[in-house]
Amino acid sequence: MQTSTQEKLSKTFLDVVEQLTFMFGEPVPKSEFEADGTVFNRAAMRFSGDVVGELAVAVPEEITADIAANILGLEPEDIESEEMRNDALAEMLNVACGHVIMALAGTDANFKLEAPATSKVDEDTYNKMMLDESYIGFLLDDNPVFLGLTLEN
């Protein structure tokens, strides 16, 4: 990923996450992430139009309730279902995706967003996110987060 693209991606993602979830983050090298068995939940969505590709985010499962609670203005213990946690993670990605595309391609870009899909991260996907340069790392309220952008045009 080009440095300028990575910088726009990082800034846009962190701005959106801060406004949406009131959680603060900073870019960090993925090499600082410890392989401590943390279970990650991932959301991914495709987009098409002037820019074509996929944006994905993976966060520790244990903070998905915090993300949902902050978006909904509730307490984490009020987030009872996995569906609520996944829906909130998907919405965080959805909002970030629109802003990322306009940051990269301009506010006059024509694009269409597909619905995000969520899943648990298996070992192969975790290893791919660690090695693949299209994924960058963040600490979000001190939690490791992966953000991956694939552009196909």
Add this chain to the structure above:
Amino acid sequence: MAFNILLVDDSATVRAVINKALNLAGVDINELFQAGNGQEALEVLESQWVDLVFCDISMPVMDGEELVDNMNLNGMIESIPVVMVSSAGSEPRVARLKEKGVRDYIQKPFTPEHIREVVDQVMGVIENAD
């Protein structure tokens, strides 16, 4: 004045967030209807009195722009204000939606204050208060 409001979004989280923002903004709601896509929204619009619609753009089955097209076909768009709420609103798309009769566009993430401002403007609350 209390409004009947329809929230159209495939995400239950987003519908809950808009509902919360409306409440925090002090918007007086008489009845709140919810729909997961444009098709479900049309069914609500055909059977219920709705004063204002908040609608996402990207949705399965029938997206927000298709809903607006359908509301244009049956003349609903002139009598029922539609406000799009999305992160997928590029300038050309927002301009196209406004040409089709959409009253306003709210970019996510949004604040309750912004929601209030749009409701006041679209529903003419400020004018009525004068």
